[in-house]
Amino acid sequence: MLIFYSFLSQVCISYCLSYIWDDYNTRQQFTKRLYKFTCNCIACKEKWPKMRGDASADTSLRDAANIQWKCTKCATALPKSPAKKVACLSCSKSNDIDIKSKRVNASISENFQVACTLISSQPQKALSLLLSHQYLLEEFIAKPSILYVDCQEAIRNCYRMTGRRHEYDRDLWA
Numbered sequence: 001m002l003i004f005y006s007f008l009s010q011v012c013i014s015y016c017l018s019y020i021w022d023d024y025n026t027r028q029q030f031t032k033r034l035y036k037f038t039c040n041c042i043a044c045k046e047k048w049p050k051m052r053g054d055a056s057a058d059t060s061l062r063d064a065a066n067i068q069w070k071c072t073k074c075a076t077a078l079p080k081s082p083a084k085k086v087a088c089l090s091c092s093k094s095n096d097i098d099i100k101s102k103r104v105n106a107s108i109s110e111n112f113q114v115a116c117t118l119i120s121s122q123p124q125k126a127l128s129l130l131l132s133h134q135y136l137l138e139e140f141i142a143k144p145s146i147l148y149v150d151c152q153e154a155i156r157n158c159y160r161m162t163g164r165r166h167e168y169d170r171d172l173w174a
């Protein structure tokens with residue numbers, strides 16, 4: 001999975017199982033049994049549920065009311081709510097969910113969906129659209145999120161299409 005790290009932050013590696021496909025108990029048992037440690041990654045610490053399988057058929061996960069939005073001011077995850085304005089529990093800023101939702105939906109149609117049609121013919125173009133989409137999701141939405149997983153999987157498909165991963169790595173991290 002592609003993660004944006006800030007300078008000097010700790011880089012973690014995956015021990016194979018991912019919250020995308022495996023639930024919390026499966027992930028924990030796997031690292032305990034095979035590697036003899038209790039996994040304390042963010043997905044385990046916060047007990048993220050698996051995202052694919054039964055969950056991905058659930059289109060309501062993509063509804064604005066079921067997305068955990070980030071506070072514009074302090075980036076803390078806002079409480080889930082059907083309301084249009086939600087106050088941040090950490091800094092008390094009032095966040096306009098409608099505006100966030102419009103920005104994300106615009107990026108889904110302008111970046112994500114266009115990219116999906118370009119992956120097989122123009123993977124490099126698709127990749128740059130997907131990266132713009134991922135940056136926007138990072139800014140607006142707390143993880144885990146099915147929207148984020150959708151984008152990650154499309155990015156992985158771009159890599160698969162080209163088999164020229166090192167070139168993309170160079171572009172990404174330059």
Ligand SMILES: [Zn+2]
Pocket residue numbers: 027039040041042043044045
């Ligand atoms: Zn873990």
Ligand SMILES: [Zn+2]
Pocket residue numbers: 071072073074075076088089090091092093
């Ligand atoms: Zn805040």
